[in-house]
Amino acid sequence: MNAHPDLPDVLVHFTGRPRRKNEKPPIPDFAHGSAEDRLVSILHGGALRGNKTHWAEDRPVACFSEITQEARRIMLRDGVRRGPYPPWGLMLDRTKLIEIGARPALYVSRLEYESMKNEMSARTYSRCVVYDPRPFYGQPTDWLFEREWRLVFGAKGTPELDLAQEGLVTGVITGRPGWTPPPRRRVLEDSTWAEPAPSGPGSGVAKIGRTTMTTRVVHTQSAGPAHGLRRLYWDGEDLVDDGEFDIEEQQMRDGADFRGEHP
Template identity: 35%
Template sequence: MTVAPFGVGQHPDLSEFFIHLTGRPLGDTPPPAAHVGSTAEGRLASILASRRLKASSVYGSPPVVCLCDVTRKAANVLLANGVTNRGPYDPWGLLLSRQGCIDRGLRPVLYLSAAEERQILNRAHTSDLMEWRIVRYDPPWTDWTHEREWRFGFPQGSNDPGVDISDLIHGVIVGQPGWAPGPSGPTPDDPHQPRLGRDVKRYAWNGTQIVDDGNLTL
């Protein structure tokens, strides 16, 4: 493996992979309409079946796909206790190639105050370029820096925006050892969606930490 001259591979707080968890703690906040009645496990199975992450609006943003830049140690904290009063995240998700995602257009969000956001969006020709990257930062009342969020962004009004992750999947995080999707799982009987024919790493949550759990064939 080639190690970058700085950053990833050198800094102990930077991972080689981005994580997309399919179940986040909501507290008293109602789930998005698309998630009503679904489960984190079901959403993971659906993503593996389509091999695609669908974009959606977050608090009025343009359509985005959100990933977290966290190490395995940090992910253990997210799944065990969470990092806010909303509780832990559900132990279901994907690990995606860091460099592959960056090459595809993934970028870190910009944590900005309301005043800074207005300054940027009021400038001509910058709104479409920057709006999808902005996350409100007005601590202590509004602070999402714990998510260490990166995003794929799409223009408002895009038709079915999303990201093909067929070649980006490094592994899956699952809530039970040996998990595999059902018949409608990652390789449905569809001539337009053939098997990928490769294994990815499977990591299981044992209630305390993420542990290696063999491979999952896609």
């Protein structure tokens, strides 16, 4: 436990952020779907995947917010500039993230950012975020309220943070009470076969043609890695303890295939 009230024991990874109308993510292949969709993908995969994004174009990163309980409430209820944050995300243990290698972002001016690229390693440079609320040129840039931390991945290998590490995930933020990541369904086999059509009545001559049949096999899989994780429901004013995910019960109810290691 941290003694200082401004140093929370958990960091938050929001799976969505408020954006301007028609605003697209800075990197085309990043942040597909809604915040809920992205949380479902994370819980099914059991991993948080890093991406190259704005201010981190050299190395993939995973981002977190070091925000207090009160600041978290304000971001979810009121927002700061563009409205409230979607109530979907992960809460992760601060100490565990430090052990893994996460560190606070380095807030620098735009001029500093542009001059630093050739002065430091790609790993360190990928932790830099432009903070320029009153720039000499360009648009103001101020995301200081997020108190961002970053986990910077290497240039090689899969940029994923394994969420199955004991004690890493302390809670899952959801936008609806009793929410559980829905099973995924995919077609494993979709085959078509045909047989000759029956002979024409009374003609004694077989008609030319075939009867076609289609067989489809659909596989249903539950988000096994989410089993047992603590769920926190945003009720519009605060995060309310909402029990734990019981993926095994969901699997029995829906007949889905249970997969994944339990965090």
